[in-house]
Amino acid sequence: MSGWRPFWIGLGLAAVAVPLGWWLWSHFMGIDRPIRVGILHSTTGAMAISEKSMIDGEVLAASSAVRSRR
Numbered sequence: 001m002s003g004w005r006p007f008w009i010g011l012g013l014a015a016v017a018v019p020l021g022w023w024l025w026s027h028f029m030g031i032d033r034p035i036r037v038g039i040l041h042s043t044t045g046a047m048a049i050s051e052k053s054m055i056d057g058e059v060l061a062a063s064s065a066v067r068s069r070r
Contacts, residue, residue, distance in 0.1 A: 037062050 039058050041051040 039055060041055050042048050043055070
């Protein structure tokens, strides 16, 4: 079992180093990725009337967040 120890240590280090390196590279290179937002509400049927205002509010909040980010 001791022969597997270096493998597991290397795998653990890679699991930490790869995401950290990717984040540092994208952060310092100034890459600005879009943020996707999903809105799940009924637009047809019986619930469409009551959910229309929620959809409008969420779209307004998302567009406001995008404007403030610029």
